[in-house]
Amino acid sequence: MALEDYPRPSVTVDVIIFTLRGNDLQVLLIKRGHPPFEGMWAIPGGFVGIDESLEEAALRELEEETGVRDVYLEQLYTFGDPDRDPRGRVITVAYFALMPAHAVQPRAGDDAAEARWWSVYDLPPLAFDHADILAYALQRLRYKLEYTAVGFELLPEAFTLSELQAAYEVILGEKLDKRNFRRKILSAGVIEETGAYRTGEGRPAKLYRFRDDAVAEVKARRLFP
Amino acid sequence: MALEDYPRPSVTVDVIIFTLRGNDLQVLLIKRGHPPFEGMWAIPGGFVGIDESLEEAALRELEEETGVRDVYLEQLYTFGDPDRDPRGRVITVAYFALMPAHAVQPRAGDDAAEARWWSVYDLPPLAFDHADILAYALQRLRYKLEYTAVGFELLPEAFTLSELQAAYEVILGEKLDKRNFRRKILSAGVIEETGAYRTGEGRPAKLYRFRDDAVAEVKARRLFP
DNA sequence: CCCACCGGTGTCAATTACACACTAATTATA
DNA sequence: TATAATTAGTGTGTAATTGACACCGGTGGG
Known part of the structure; x- marks a missing residue:
């Protein structure tokens, strides 16, 4: 047929x-x-x-x-x-x-x-x-x-940790603890400092970028509880 | 068009x-x-x-x-x-x-x-x-x-914990620790004893069945590391 | 110059994950 | 029928992870 x-x-x-x-x-x-x-x-x-x-x-x-x-x-x-x-x-x-x-x-x-x-x-x-x-x-x-580390795709190339946390909070619809968030995201090793700072409001914030060689690593490892 | x-x-x-x-x-x-x-x-x-x-x-x-x-x-x-x-x-x-x-x-x-x-x-x-x-x-x-608790779909209605562990090992392609396996699977609350035993080789083994009201609960909660 | 605002940091307690070895009940065999 | 072989079943101590929680630091604006 x-x-x-x-x-x-x-x-x-x-x-x-x-x-x-x-x-x-x-x-x-x-x-x-x-x-x-x-x-x-x-x-x-x-x-x-x-x-x-x-x-x-x-x-x-x-x-x-x-x-x-x-x-x-x-x-x-x-x-x-x-x-x-x-x-x-x-x-x-x-x-x-x-x-x-x-x-x-x-x-x-x-x-x-x-x-x-x-x-x-x-x-x-x-x-x-x-x-x-x-x-x-x-x-x-x-x-x-x-x-997974997919959240970075929604942010500009360089971002602050506060911006990243705000993104997670908006998407998940819940507040996250600042210190725990930072500890977890940094220990996951998926972002790195760019060396630059974002200024303009309050204390300048370190800018980070996503390490794209890190995507695979995070797969199947829960980032947040 | x-x-x-x-x-x-x-x-x-x-x-x-x-x-x-x-x-x-x-x-x-x-x-x-x-x-x-x-x-x-x-x-x-x-x-x-x-x-x-x-x-x-x-x-x-x-x-x-x-x-x-x-x-x-x-x-x-x-x-x-x-x-x-x-x-x-x-x-x-x-x-x-x-x-x-x-x-x-x-x-x-x-x-x-x-x-x-x-x-x-x-x-x-x-x-x-x-x-x-x-x-x-x-x-x-x-x-x-x-x-998830999907593994039970591959087993008969009643099964022993050893059979369940063997199934996991075959699919994942790795050995699992017996005590840790039992502790985890039992504490997840997805199976229950049938009351019957399987006899015929060695010490009789308790038979378990899958609690089908439990499928949803386990979703998004990692069963094994 | 001081105040407001956001950025950044550490500890302790509780929970969870992991490694690990012997006793118990039965069947097969000598 | 005693003994060996086979599979079932059980607990503890240690390390790692999670989660709750409060203060100081640097800059911009008034």
Whole structure:
């Protein structure tokens, strides 16, 4: 039996793009410019090209919406309920991306009337099953943050320990003890001092950078309780 | 633009079926009865029906190969490189399943010339990108075993602590200390005594069963170091 | 110059993780 | 039927990790 003898679904990628802005965890959504769900907010995504890998498709969507390519991107889950799209059978491979907020200007892509950041703690109603997808992405982000060094992907290249702690607190939704946080993050060996300081408010703070050769080391070793 | 205006890939599910047999971690493979890769061993799978959810498709494949339906099944990853199938664009959503070996007789499904268990430590060459998929599944199984109570899915309903420890050792590929193992597994509160004993060799051993109301509790709490 | 603000530091107590060796109950064998 | 072989079952001491907790330091602004 040949490939063409089987009915083929449409396949899309959706990319949940997280960032930190103004001490808030935000996600990039687009306002749909066409039916179905015209005018509703949705996770950006699009059809997978026939000669394009899934990851390439996700990177392409990411770039279309943000102009950025070199960020953390991870496959999340594949959603394929037969009735998740009223137009017909559409299976979507969801990815999530983490990027620092600075220097990213959301752009409305082809199908979108508008694109903007939304706080994950205050979302509009979403098209399709996108509320489920987003909830799952958030859960996975929190989980990864506790066990791996992925949090740095949301910060600028150089950051202070207070900024890093604030990021963790926003994402996890809880306060952390300053001294314990510093001890743990420093003993994990995933960051190093840049030598520079951030000045401007109060005592100058040491700037740190992420040691990218350290990513693998932290995997499977819980960072926070 | 309508759905039909985009080229549609074929979508399959592949199911990596693990079990424990004779103190070995084994996986069910089929020998392909048709091109491409005719005569090679492969992970069982098939096309997703147009009105069938991905999980339903995975359950269907599982049942076709084993006759069993009520086992642990989890979505693993979606593989979609454009050239992973020589017939054309085929995206596969991989699942993995865990089942106790007893009372499962592998059956060769439609496309298969033969089906049998293989030790994950001694595999034949595999069709498509199935070696990659299997390696990834094994990694995920080990990871899950350390952090969750998923290991019980591979054992019969009643089991001794020695059998459970042997299962962990086979899957993780390392020896564990008996006293520490028992202390940890018992204090996790995920198993309970059945009251019965297994006799026949040496001192009779208490039989335990998995407390299925305990699955959720153990999630995200590491069982082994 | 002093005050406000944020950055940075250490200890102690409790818990948890790890290494480690013998006795107990049965079955097989001499 | 005594003895050996086999598997089950048990506890302690030590090291490492976690978590709670309060004060001094450097800079900018008034």
